[in-house]
Amino acid sequence: MIPDSSPTPKVALIGGGSIGCGWAALCAANGWETVLLDADERSADRALAESARRARILVGLGRADAGLVDQGIDRMQLGRSLLQACGSADWIIESLPEELPLKQRMFENIGQVARADAVITSSSSALPITDIAARCREPGRCLVAHPLNPPELIPLIEVVPGKFTSPQATESVLVWLRALGRIPITLKKEVPGNVVGRIAGAVWRECIDLVLTGVVDVDDLDRAVSLGPGLGWAAAGPHLTYHLGAGEGGVKLFLEQLLQAFESWWGSLAQWTKLEPEQVRALTAQIEKAYGEKIGALGEARDRRLAAILRALEESRRA
Ligand SMILES: NC(=O)c1ccc[n+]([C@@H]2O[C@H](COP(=O)([O-])OP(=O)(O)OC[C@H]3O[C@@H](n4cnc5c(N)ncnc54)[C@H](O)[C@@H]3O)[C@@H](O)[C@H]2O)c1
Structure with a gap:
């Protein structure tokens, strides 16, 4: 059961490549609390620095407030394990490479450690959440929230529920995306590549x-x-x-x-x-x-x- 969504959720970001860092920069630019987990310590350190750099660039571009960005960067931390990153998160955003078995394994593992009322989204450009979350415990909390590159600048997000996604999970994600200044569109069915x-x-x-x-x-x-x-x-x-x-x-x-x-x-x-x-x-x-x-x-x-x-x-x- 997904509760009423908090306007400022605690976010866990899984994967700190180009898209994970964009999500992290966006959350930081709104002063949100984030935990960032990448495959190893070196890549995680690099991702944290890159996310902070991209959040600060938003200030120069007139897209974020300097005080909020400082607050968000202060509240950004590195995840030491999947349990520590996801255990207390309201919203878990997966941005791993576009490989179905890798994402399926990750959703299965996140499902073991996340709170039952957490919402888990995938940034996948082309894979359906119905497949990605096939082995996740309580898959009703899973859906795709697909950003465009760079996610901290382009406001459109494609929200794609799967066969088993609960309406409450979709609604929570829509509320949070709007709180981040995003403009979500909701797809009525899964299609390869989504709409964009x-x-x-x-x-x-x-x-x-x-x-x-x-x-x-x-x-x-x-x-x-x-x-x-x-x-x-x-x-x-x-x-x-x-x-x-x-x-x-x-x-x-x-x-x-x-x-x-x-x-x-x-x-x-x-x-x-x-x-x-x-x-x-x-x-x-x-x-x-x-x-x-x-x-x-x-x-x-x-x-x-x-x-x-x-x-x-x-x-x-x-x-
Ligand atoms: N690049 C784009 O233009 C774009 C746009 C929208 C959506 N997407 C989607 O976003 C997702 C991520 O794309 P990207 O371009 O950021 O990929 P990327 O390859 O740049 O980054 C993936 C990150 O995941 C990390 N990683 C790999 N395995 C991991 C594991 N087991 N645990 C933790 N971290 C792990 C890698 O170290 C890397 O930092 C993909 O699903 C892609 O389809 C990409």
């Missing part, structure tokens, strides 16, 4: 195809997405965009006017499901040629743009 992965996968396949077949260079393709549909979709999703696409006639008129054109494009879109090694090499070479190797600096610039877009969207919602 399927959309990203479909668009990216066509983008790769357009580059590899020589229609457009990598940097122009990226501009076409970011300043074309990407810019529009940040303001209004595809359905609202097309509802507004034919003036007062709404989506009904839009479909009358343009469905045929879309149908002819759908017929010629890329359909492949596998990239051959030489295509992977060609794609990698073209992306590296377009952007070079300064990954850190490119990431920082991307995060500044993300923060600016979020600020603008929030201001326009308030206006």
Whole structure:
């Protein structure tokens, strides 16, 4: 039985890679108490430092309050064992590598040491919680809460209950996510890749195809997405965009006017499901040629743009 969710739960973070550190930074930025457990002491020390660094960056980006971040970093500790990390946690967030047997074993072990009323979420991008928690004691407390990278900046979270997830567990996670300033969406059934992965996968396949077949260079393709549909979709999703696409006639008129054109494009879109090694090499070479190797600096610039877009969207919602 999951009790009424506390607005500031004690959080255990299992796995301190890119996503675990993002969750840790987000919780710290809200002043929450966290315990972080990684595979060994060295990687855990590194993850703790990385989480604190990413939480502090949020202050510079105008996405967090310095005092709360200091409080959250003070309240962040390393887990010494699964029992010590999870035993008193309200919310346990698993962010291990995307391998089903590894996650299944972890959920089974967490199930042994967590309180019966704790909620356990997986950050998995593609694995269903119905499989991940198959051997977990009391699986009604398990669900997927899938963030986008970087989790401390992008507010959308996909919440995916499994066959056995209790409505109370889902509700607790929704309350906590909103308290963290996230914008959750709830999927009504499990599908491979969830909603976001399927959309990203479909668009990216066509983008790769357009580059590899020589229609457009990598940097122009990226501009076409970011300043074309990407810019529009940040303001209004595809359905609202097309509802507004034919003036007062709404989506009904839009479909009358343009469905045929879309149908002819759908017929010629890329359909492949596998990239051959030489295509992977060609794609990698073209992306590296377009952007070079300064990954850190490119990431920082991307995060500044993300923060600016979020600020603008929030201001326009308030206006
Ligand atoms: N990277 C992304 O863009 C992204 C986005 C959203 C969701 N996800 C999902 O989040 C999860 C984590 O992804 P990631 O990119 O952070 O992976 P990662 O490989 O960067 O990190 C995994 C961490 O788990 C640790 N670990 C491995 N076994 C462990 C164990 N038994 N106990 C404790 N720690 C252990 C590793 O040391 C590592 O620090 C995956 O399920 C992935 O699908 C990834």
